[in-house]
Amino acid sequence: MRNPLFQSQPPTGIAFEIADLILLRGWANQHHVHMDIEIDNYVDGEEYEEILAFKSRCSVLHRWIMWRTVHGVTVQPLIGKPRLYTSVGDTIEALTLVVG
Numbered sequence: 001m002r003n004p005l006f007q008s009q010p011p012t013g014i015a016f017e018i019a020d021l022i023l024l025r026g027w028a029n030q031h032h033v034h035m036d037i038e039i040d041n042y043v044d045g046e047e048y049e050e051i052l053a054f055k056s057r058c059s060v061l062h063r064w065i066m067w068r069t070v071h072g073v074t075v076q077p078l079i080g081k082p083r084l085y086t087s088v089g090d091t092i093e094a095l096t097l098v099v100g
Contacts, residue, residue, distance in 0.1 A: 012069060052067070
């Protein structure tokens with residue numbers, strides 16, 4: 001019998017597909033942005049299997065963090081509200097407009 005005090009909740013966020021990580025890494029390199037992959041992280045009290053953190057190469061502050069759920073890909077800028085996108089491709093398109 002399972003002990004209800006020690007039941008683990010499944011994470012809110014799910015891992016990115018390997019192909020999406022490769023696509024995002026290529027985008028980051030092309031735009032001179034550093035991408036870190038943080039495993040088993042928390043945002044606003046929710047657990048995420050993977051969070052991607054993007055920062056310019058000359059800064060210690062993250063410019064965006066990104067995570068994936070069954071609903072899509074969320075991007076949280078350092079300043080501003082999070083935005084939900086349906087796919088990594090849509091996310092890259094939106095970030096490219098910001099970076100230039």
